[in-house]
Amino acid sequence: MPGPAFGSEDGSGTRPRPLLRTMLGDVLRRERREQGRTLEDVARTAKISMPYLSEVERGRKEASSEVLAAVCDALRVELSDVLAEVGRDLAADRARRERVLRLDAVLGRRTARTARRPGDTYCLAA
Numbered sequence: 001m002p003g004p005a006f007g008s009e010d011g012s013g014t015r016p017r018p019l020l021r022t023m024l025g026d027v028l029r030r031e032r033r034e035q036g037r038t039l040e041d042v043a044r045t046a047k048i049s050m051p052y053l054s055e056v057e058r059g060r061k062e063a064s065s066e067v068l069a070a071v072c073d074a075l076r077v078e079l080s081d082v083l084a085e086v087g088r089d090l091a092a093d094r095a096r097r098e099r100v101l102r103l104d105a106v107l108g109r110r111t112a113r114t115a116r117r118p119g120d121t122y123c124l125a126a
Contacts, residue, residue: 018093020086022059024068027085029057031075045074 032042039057043050048067055061056071063071072079 018090019059021056021062023086023089023093024063024082025057025059027082027089028071028075031077031082032057035075037075042071042074046070 032039039050039053043053046053046067047070052061052067053071056063056067068079068082072082
């Protein structure tokens with residue numbers, strides 16, 4: 001399964017924080033698929049359009065609290081459980097981002113400590 005979708009790049013080269021609407025959509029889609037239900041079935045039960053539910057699941061639409069309540073009712077899950085799952089996903093994403101060292105940051109610190117001379121080379125290991 002692909003990782004969470006993120007907001008647009010901010011120009012700094014750092015990976016932006018995930019958007020709440022995207023994370024929420026991911027959790028709703030996972031729950032629907034785990035139940036083996038179709039978009040059409042859940043949308044009909046929630047009394048919203050199938051294209052709108054699809055947009056919510058893909059994180060393209062910011063769902064109102066009423067829509068979220070209707071989708072959760074249709075999926076027979078508590079909104080608090082969905083939000084708790086989003087919180088766990090956000091915490092996991094934060095842990096992944098904190099484990100990653102940026103090569104330019106490492107090289108930047110290294111070059112600040114030692115003067116570079118012509119002919120210096122760097123060995124980069126993955």
